[in-house]
Amino acid sequence: MRKPAILLIAALAVTACGGGGEAASPSAPAGSASAPAAKSLDGVKIEIAAKWTGDEQANFEKVLTAFEAKTGADVIYASTGEDTGAYLGPRIEGGTPPDVAVLPQPGLVQQYADQNALKPLSAGVQKQIDDNYTPYWKELGSANGQVYGVLVKAAHKSMIWYRTAAFEDAGAAEATTWDDLIGKTAQTLADAGTPPFSLCGASGWTLTDLFENVYLSSAGPENYDKLAKHEIPWTDPSVTTALTKMAQIFGKPDFVLGGASGALQTDFPTCVTQVYGQKKAAMVIEADFVASSATQSGAVIGEDAKIMPFPTVGDTAPVVLGGDVAVALKDTPGAMALLEFMASKEGGEIWAKTPGYLSPNRNVSPDNYPSELTKQLAQTIISAGESVRYDMSDLAPSAFGGTDGKGEWKHLQDFLRDPADIKGTQEKLEADAAKSYKE
Helix, strand or coil: CCCCCCCCCHHHHCCCCCCCCCCCCCCCCCCCCCCCCCCCCCCCEEEEEECCCHHHHHHHHHHHHHHHHHHCCEEEEEECCCCHHHHHHHHHHCCCCCCEEEECCCHHHHHHHHCCCCECCCHHHHHHHHHHCCHHHHHHCEECCEECEEEEEEEECCEEEEEHHHHHHHCCCCCCEHHHHHHHHHHHHHHCCCCCECCCCCCHHHHHHHHHHHHHHHHCHHHHHHHHCCCCCCCCHHHHHHHHHHHHHHCCHHHECCHHHHHCCCCCCHHHHHHHCCCCCCEEECCCCHHHHHHHCCCCECCCEEEEECCECCCCCCCEEEEEEEEECCCCHHHHHHHHHHCCHHHHHHHHCCCCCCCCCCCCCHHHCCCHHHHHHHHHHHHHHHHCEECHHHHCCHHHHCCCCCHHHHHHHHHHHCCCCHHHHHHHHHHHHHHHHHC
C-alpha cells in the first residue's frame, strides 16, 4: 500500500468528536438492501487474504465468524503483509491463489484482471453492490466491462485536524469555506504567533491528498474523474485553479511551520507530533488515521484533538476516500458467498461495531459505529452520495501517483518549494502523466 495502513485506533470507541459540534443521530437512507440468503456451506473451506494484522485482523475476523455461523463454512484468514502484490503474485503464478483477496488499491483490480487472475462476481454479489453502493463504487471495482471487486473498507481523507488549545488561545474558529480557512482561521492563528499548518511535505502522498480535496471541491466530480483517467491534461485551467488555492498556503511562510524547507523535511506522522506533541502548530491536513499519532502524542480525541470537514473550495463539499477492494481469485460458491456477505448491509454492520472501521456501504447506518467521530465521518460519506470519490493518486499508474521522488509526489513537493511556478508545475505534471498513462 502506498500510504500508511494506520486506521482509527481503539481509543475512538470511547471518545467523542468535537469538531463542528455533536453529530445528529442520522440513519442511512432507506434502500432496497436485503440480507444475502443463508447458504449451506458445511465443511467448505474458504481462504481469504488481506493485509490486516493485530486489532484490525481481530475485528475483521468477527465478520468472518458471523459468516461461518450463518453458512457452516470454515474460513481461513491469511495476512499478506503490507506488500499485497509480493504475496499474491507467486501464489497466482503457482496456481494456488486464495479464494478471496482484499486489494489495497483499485488499480490492482485492473492489473489482476489483465492477468486473467480474477473471477467476475456472481449475480448475488452484484445485487448487494447495486443495493448498497453508488454506481461509482461498482465502476471502481470493474475492469474490461466485468465487475470484479467490492469496496469493503474506507479511509476518510477529507478533514482537517486541529489543536483545541491553539484555537482557543488565538480566538480562531472552524472554517466551512476555503476563503474563511485562509482569510480568517489561518490568519488569526498566524497573527497570534502560532503557525497554522504543519505540513508533511517529506511524505509526498500527503500533498496529493491536499490537491485531491481542493480539486474535487473546485472542479467537481466529473472533472475529477476525467483527470484521474487522464482524459483532460494537467495543464487544464481547472488544475490551475486548484494549485492557485494551494499556493495561498504554500506561499505564506508564516502559515507553514518551518516554512517550505521545514515542511519538506517533515514526514508523516512527524507533522502530527508537531501539532499535538510539540504543540508548535495548530492544524494538520490529513485523514482519519491521524487519530493514532495524535493519541500517541498524548492528545484526547474529541477534546485536545478535533476535526473540521475539509472546507468547500467550490460548489462541492469534498469527500475523498481510500480503501480496500475484495475480489475473487476462485470461482467457487464459497468465494462468492463470502463476498456477498461482505458486500451486504448485514456484514457491514457487524464490522461497523468495531473500532477503526468505516464502511462505504450507504445502507450501514452511522448508529452502528462505536464513537461520535466515526458516526460523523460515516454520515458525511452517506450525505455526499454520488459526489464521493476515491483517492486520485491511488487510481493513477504507480510511476505517476505513487512513487517517492517521481511524478505527482515530486512535482507537488517542488511546488511547495516554489508556489509561484504554477504553469511550470502543470507542465511537468502533464509530461510525467502522459508518459505514465501511455506505458
